[in-house]
Amino acid sequence: MLNNQDFAQSAPKSPAKRRLQLVGKVNQGLEKESALSDLDRATKLLQETIIKIEGAYAPSTIRAYRADFTDFVYFCDDKNANALPAEPHLIVGYICKLTISGRSSASIRRALCGLSAIHKLNRFDDPTKDPDVTLEMRRMHRKLGRSSSQAGSINADTLEKLLLATDDSIRGIRDRALLLVAYDTLCRRSELVSLQVKDVKINIKNGIETSSILLRKSKTDQDATGKWLHLRKRAHQSLMEWMKEIPEGQEMLYCGLNRALDFSANIGAGQINRIYKRIARKAGLDESAIEGISGHSMRVGAAQDLLNSGASMPIIMQRGRWSKTDTVMRYLEHGNCQV
Secondary structure (H helix, E strand, O other): OOOHHHHHHOOOOOHHHHHHHHHHHHHHHHHHHHHHHHHHHHHHHHHHHHHHHEOOEOHHHHHHHHHHHHHHHHHHHHOOOOOOOOOHHHHHHHHHHHHHOOOOHHHHHHHHHHHHHHHHHOOOOOHHHOHHHHHHHHHHHHHHOOOOOOOOEOOHHHHHHHHHOOOOOHHHHHHHHHHHHHHHHOOOHHHHOOOEHHHEEEEEEOOEEEEEEEEOOEOOEOOOOOEEEEOOHHHHHHHHHHHOOOOOOOOEOOOOEOOOOOEOOOOOOOHHHHHHHHHHHHOOOOHHHHHOOOOOHHHHHHHHHHHHOOOOHHHHHHHHOOOOHHHHHHHHOOOOOEO
């Protein structure tokens, strides 16, 4: 049975204690609003930064910056901390999280590069240069190593197997043109999907017809001065066959095809490796080899074939539009990794 003392204990003992309770609830609400505003502010700054750098960076770089920094924003939100600008100890914690999450060391380095770039672009101090962050990156490298997986190469021999796996349907015609043009031009996947129908030029010399394609802009041509990419006879013939199938008014040279073989306006860079893998499975290649195929596999294989044919390093760099020798060497040192 309740007595007066029980009722007295169930409520605050004094008006002062009641006021303290109300103030505590208000403070908690303000803290929640502050945390929410930090999240919104960081997200807004990120969106403004992405808009600002549009056209100055490659689309793949912008996608990576957006994805990595968005993940970091939510990591900071869980810690009730501001992501932009971020304190070095938050960067350290984020590296620890990524290390145990199964990401590769190359992926973590890319994320850190993005965090650094977003801070610099907003004129904040770069927290990734803090000594504690440097130490944590060293720990990460000692645990995961520094090597990154190299794209498997599609060399001339493998290319022939892929070509034999294509049929005479519209999809097969497109796939043959894609494979042969990619091999002849050593195009990056982003470069392949940027090629335009109007930039194909027919050349006739000594009665032999070939073609060239204007690459308007690439990773190493930020000023968009353009470069003509020349095709050999077989690639030219496959491309002409494909262009006969392209609908009138189609702007991009390579477009998507759904299950009903209906055309889409364009094709994403991320679809290139999926096309390669689909053809490789149809060709009966080993599944472990197929896993190594990426959107750069044709580029890797063509560069290795150039080396095996006796081409010099300057020629290979010029053909593949590489600006750094060490990048080319990473491709060529995997010369036995064929798929």
